[in-house]
Amino acid sequence: MFTGIIQAVGRVAAIERRGGDARLHIAGLPLADGKLGESIAVSGVCLTAVAFTPDGFVADVSAETLACTTLGDWTVGQAVNLERALAVGDRLGGHIVSGHVDGAGEVLSRRPDGRSERFTLRAPPALARYIAAKGSITVDGVSLTVNTVSGAEFGVNIVPHTLAHTSLDGLRAGGRVNLEVDLLARYLERLLLRADGGGVNLDLLAENGFLKQ
Template sequence: MFTGIVEELGEVVKASEAFLAVRGPVVSSDAALGDSISVNGVCLTVVSVEGDVFTADVMEETYRRSVIGKLEPGDKVNLERAATLTTRLGGHLVQGHVDGVAEITARTPAAEWEEVTFRLPEGLAKYVVEKGSITIDGTSLTVAAIDGDEFTVGLIPTTLEATTLGRKQVGDPVHIETDVVAKHVEKLLLSAGSI
């Protein structure tokens, strides 16, 4: 589990069809074999650590559901270590299991923040509610508005500076993880015949 509070911007060192090597001094400082690290919202398992670089194997399922396979050396990525029982929950409960890839459709700068609008892939809008939590590239954010398959979030200066979301442009893909509680409630209601 993660909280969606990005600890650092890492940098892809190597990428192949089977693994990803990422430089991240903060997350690598205490990483060990088998630890989970969120890379742009995708939970990956550490298979080795050398200095400030960790390596993780990447499965075919990850490539199908994310854009991890399009990362290249030099690309910046959002990094977060898995939460512990003593971690502050500054964001929300995040699994690191990407539901799909959304596209940035608009960026509207304001004096102290920026509004960013995203188009969801088919089937995910039902899990997104105004003032609810959503994870975008591993960053826990609050939905400011939703209209059909598009939703908007506000990004404060810290988020713009400390995450990849400050660098993304209209048309860029992002990983989306909706609230796991909504998916569980839906399954319970379906199995009870309530919906």
């Protein structure tokens, strides 16, 4: 699990294409205490460290991950947001993030808004129902608050500190980003769907004590 609070901005040092998948060499996060098999979020994608280098680590990326995220577009030198997995006792400064990207979104526009920058993005249609105003969303691994929602489009404000300490300052209209919607929203939807397809109705609420008989 992660929090969406970025610890370092690294870069893709090398890409080895291996049939349908790939091996990435990520630089910019020295891990003197790193352990093989530990999880590291790379621009929002949870990857497993299979080796360490003096200035980073190596991770394998499956064909599924390449197809469902922006990783398939990456080139050597690509700036990436890095976060190690949450340790017990750490402060939860962002929100609960799994590192399981739900899909790739598109940056529609960017404009100054005071000292911040206002971004408008478009999510894949299937993800739109999970995005709520004042809710949480992860964009390229960064925990952000949703300001506005209109269909599949949503807006976020990014403050100067976040722009300076993540890769988001490099985003422009037309760019693609990794999106992870609120974990609680996904599970809540699943729990509320009845096996018979009935969804939430008065009978279900009454059965579970939410309505007086």
